[in-house]
Amino acid sequence: MKSAGITQWNDSYPSKEIIWQDIIKKELRLYGDHYEASVTVSKHERTIFIQRLVVHSQHQRSGIARFILTDIIRQEKVNSEVDQLKISTNHSNIPVQKLLTSLNFIPCRKYLIPNREQFGDFIEFIYPLRIFK
Template sequence: MEIRKSRMEDIEKIMCVIHEAQESMRANGIPQWQDGYPNEEVISQDIKTGNSYVLVENENVIGTAYVVAGHEPNYDYIEDGKWLNDYPYVVVHRIAISKDYKGKDCARQLMAFAESVAGMHHLHDIRIDTHHQNLPMRKFLSKLGYHACGTIYLKNGDKRIVYQKLF
């Protein structure tokens, strides 16, 4: 398996992985990503900015994530908690793994890659958010050493629980 920058020709395969994640969340009663987000336009923009990555095995896209060293405006206001620090950070968004590769350490590989991106930028802080009802993701993040820091609101008003890891 390898992680590389996404290319425009990957969009269809990335969307397949995202659709599988959406279906899995729907089947588990998680309302996250049930409103058509993320769509091809969002993924295309991620690719254009150079912050979209895919996990590939034998030329098959089996995972995807948006990873960027930069500021996330939605993280400026936090309720019911606080960030562990105010240092620059790496943000991970839109992480998804193909249903055939769930439980095979693929998401952990993408999160380890995010840590390597942080290292390349001399940062030691990663932030990520998920829906409060996305218990599998919350458990996964806690297992990796991420700390639940509070609640943020997306531009559309949706609530998310935010996690942070210092390393």
């Protein structure tokens, strides 16, 4: 990401402690025969949060990220307890923004993350699964 000019992560985020918590909470999903990609998926109330989607650099642009997001969408469409999916990315991560919009995620707000303001705006995308009343 750094070599591509994407200023979303650094040497301290995500930390080993954060990843360890993802594992303990059973929210980390691994993809590929040799763990070429991973993502954290958590639920809060009626929303699924997708975080820390990462694909090994040797496998980027191979469709793995699209597969992962499509897989999550497919799984959650049948979950009547979930109304929407949310995922955020940095303003500099144009490839992920394009991927999300191609999958019909809708950009809904920009915000700064506390203690990570140096990265600039993050953009939150939603994927509605149910019509809100």
